[in-house]
Amino acid sequence: MRKLIVLFCFFIVVFSSFAQNKYDSIGEPRIQVIKNDKTADISGRFLVLENDILYPYSNNSADLNFLLPDNYDYNRMLGYYQRVVYCYLTDNPPIVYQLMQWSVPIVIYMDKDIPKDVQDDFKNFISKLQMDNIKHLDISFTKRFKNSNYHIKSTETAVNGYDKNYEFDSEEDRLNDLLTGSTYKLVTDGNNKFYGGVLQIHLKSFQTNDDVTKRLKQLFYKSLGNFVADNYIETNSLLHNDYDNSAEILDFDLNILKIHYSLIYDQRIYLADFRNLLTWAQRQK
Structure with missing residues (x-):
């Protein structure tokens, strides 16, 4: 009996150590035994690699094809995505970001005192996002505040999204910063899923209506994943600090959203978890 108990405990430890290496979006993974080759029979209960390590195999595994670099024109697209979501890609970062x-x-409600041409331009921008059919990302507008969960709010009070003691390299950098004259707050659950938001903008902080539209487009896009803005690529990217308010949405920005929303994760995803998913995507090929 003691030998049986020891053997059972050993199996539990081995299985548990590998169970977290694979994301399964449907339910608890079935455990199967197969040999490590592409022609193996997968009708068994356990998966056995050539080195005799057991790990769970699931026929219900999420399709991770969107994590293959060959799907994108930019060879470094998945590397850029990690910077946009996690900011720091080194060990022991000063701030630990999570995928959100x-x-x-x-459902967006825009305050009525936001100029009509700004509202029209912003709605046109959203329609272009929707035309690209990004999975799991549904955006619409409502004329009734009570039906919304995202409020674009005009405020008479000057707002900034950074501490008053924060120092910029120049006054121009401060004025062009995404969080000068505008900010956003998102409501999230314990699993890093957003279900409500408020974007505040101080109209008097901007010289023209085009400047207001530009800021709304950038800040709303950023709030779709609490993305980190930086000069990753051309100035027609919504995440560029010197965004040129392009009429078209750059493929780079669309691909960020496609990667981000191809799968809705049912758990918190840290950088190490995401990199494990990249490894699994290669194994699914």
Whole structure:
């Protein structure tokens, strides 16, 4: 009996050590035994590699094809994505970022004192996002505040999204910063899923209506994943600090959203978890 108990405990330890290496979006993974080759029979209960290590195999595994670099024109697209989501890609970062998503449809209400041409231009921008059919990202507008979960709010009070003691390299950098004259707050659950938000903008902080539209587009896009803005690529990227308010949405920005929303994760995803998913995507090929 003692030998049986020891053997059972050993199996539990081995299985548990590998169970977290694979993301399964449907339910608890079935455990199967197969040999490590592409022609193996997968009708068994356990998966056995050539080195005799057991790990769970699931026929219900999430499709991770979107994590293959060959799907994108930019060879470094997945590397850029990690910077946009996690900011720091080194060990022991000063701030630990996590992947954050909207898991419910976004219904936007815009305050009536936001100029009509700004509202029209912003709605046109959203329609272009929707035309690209990004999975799991549904955005619409409502004329009734009570039906919304995302409020674009005009405020008479000057707002900034940074501490008053924060120092910029120049006054121009401060004025062009995404969080000068505007900010956003998102409501999230314990699993890093957004279900409500408020974007505040101080109209008097901007010289023209085009400047207001530009800021709304950038800040709303950023709030779709609490993305980190930086000069990753051309100035027609919504995440560029010197964004040129392009009429078209750059493929780079669309691909960020496609990667981000191809799968709605049912758990917190840290950088190490995401890199494990990249490894699994290669194994699924």
